[in-house]
Amino acid sequence: MGRAPRGDEQGVKKGPWTAEEDKKLVEYIEKHGHGNWRSLPTSAGLNRCGKSCRLRWTNYLRPDIKRGKFSEDEERLIIHLHSILGNKWSAIASRLSGRTDNEIKNYWNTHLRKKLLRMGIDPVTHQRRTDLDLLTISFSNLLAAALNLGNLTTPLDITALGLRADAANFARLQILQNLTINSTAAATTPTLGAMNSTILGSSSLHSSQFSDLLGLNREIEGLVNGALGLHEDQIVSNLGFSCSNISNILSSLEYCGVTHIAEQEKMPNMINTSCMDSGTVNGNINGGNSNMPVFTSSCSIPTMHSTPPFVSASPDQDSATKFQVQEPMIDSNASTPCEAWEVPNVLAELDIDLGWKHVLEQISLHAN
DNA sequence: AATACCCTCAACCGCATGCTT
């Protein structure tokens, strides 16, 4: 164990390097090698400490440094190595030619960490995130946001909902209900234009609210993806709709200068009795509150391939389309689309999709 | 156009490690 580090050298420059300093450092090292870093600054005529020179050289000026974006292979390798080595950035860097530990560390913290979170993977343990408490918090927040938007008035103990994905869809459903509650322009077919018309009718929406919801939605996706044990290229993602399309919708809203007509009565509660049961299923999950609509076991969620065809292409959506899908379990004889959602316990099934198509169809139907 | 906010990443800081004296 060495002694404690000295105090900072007196009067040495700190902060960003200038081109002239870089030139001096490169020329000196090319000619003499770096040798003793402590004495290098004096020899090279630099008013820097040796440590600063070493960092500048190893992280930026070294000729063998590879610059530019990380490739997908590099990303995969970093994630793999991190799962084995943890935050041993120098060890990871030694296995990626041309990349520095600092660069990898930064890339991890700014990109890969978030990417894993979106996939429902804990970036520390590299295990799937299945923390129901977190999920509960997310749902609670989501529902609180829905409450703020509109007409949900009954508190919900989401913990009691054993079916997480059902709960996720319920939350989304409720939000969409509120999005469309004021709609006067609805279409019979769920085209993007129709949805634009529907959602644009809302007088109570602000982009900041959308932003909040999208953030929460992302959280939920990560957690649900983790809970379902999906692989990276099987990510169930609604971002294709929720981000890009809502962004588009918001843009359209700006562009069209839509006028709002508040006519709440025109939009019946879309969570109707064909799809919901008042607290009779799942062990009286809402504590016997008869006002609280609850998903029943026969009213599960749409399947993967029911993702709306009008969803615009996005990386996330591309990921979703890679998902190996099964045949839809849609009952063509069902009297309502809602009744056709005959999917058993969603957590027991990987054929789970948090897509929005049926929700959107319901909106269109009820808006008519 | 101005301001606020967010994100990225180069650079810094403090501590650990290993070699030398």
Add this chain to the structure above:
DNA sequence: CAAGCATGCGGTTGAGGGTAT
């Protein structure tokens, strides 16, 4: 063996650029 020294490492910071309001 202990102190001194050089270097490595990982966490953190903050300037600057981009985007949103």
